[in-house]
Amino acid sequence: MQGLITEQTGCALTVTLNRPQQRNALNSATLDELERKLGEAEDNPQLRALVIRGAGGNFCAGGDLADMLEAQQAYSDGNQRAFTELSRRYGGLLQALKRSRLVIICAVEGVVMGGGVGLVCASDFTIAAPGSRFSLPETRLGLIPAQIAPFLNSRIGPGQTRRLALAGEILDAAEAQHIGLVHQLAVSAEELGRGVDGILDNIRRSAPGALATTKTLVRRSGEISDEELGALLDEAAEDFSAAVLSEEAKEGAMAFIEKRKPYWAQE
Structure with a gap:
């Protein structure tokens, strides 16, 4: 099965994460392919937008556990940077999406x-179906949202970031829109595609060069520089590695496997 399905329609390339049995979790192969498709799309002068969707009724369940197991094996074999490299690899994709000339739509x-x-946080525009559920489960597993937190903070501000990253709340689509994580709600899952078409209709009315320059201007005026972000993500990857190797992460993994609460969540 292809990890990604792509379709070009007019000025947009739609990329569908196609691992429905894993709820479209991102593994290394999918990350590589997604970054490659992004590069190809940026080199195509006909394209102005990249749409990211998920197959099988889910968008994306986060990172793939299989990659964590591979990193664990690599660490055991002597690569002490295995978890740092795994974490930073994902942040590189988010940074590429953020600085892309294309309008990124989730x-x-x-x-x-x-x-x-x-x-979602690396995109320029997000539309959500009513049954969408947003969460950051990392701290409940003894881990940290290392590469996600800077983008989340940029999207919704430090207060709401703490709510998601520290309190671990699960947000529905309406609440996600209320805090600015989502821009628009579709009336149903079936109407999600039509909502995307409406966004693309507006993009088609805009000049490609003006779109790209405006996106860069907005990004530079409201965020830290690419160099500063890169340094922050490098540091966060080191923090992620330390978290993975901690006693908390070991307990979180065992609790997940044994389908029980970790010791810190006991009544």
């Missing part, structure tokens, strides 16, 4: 967890 439904929230 059309989400169902589960939007961890790295899926990161994709």
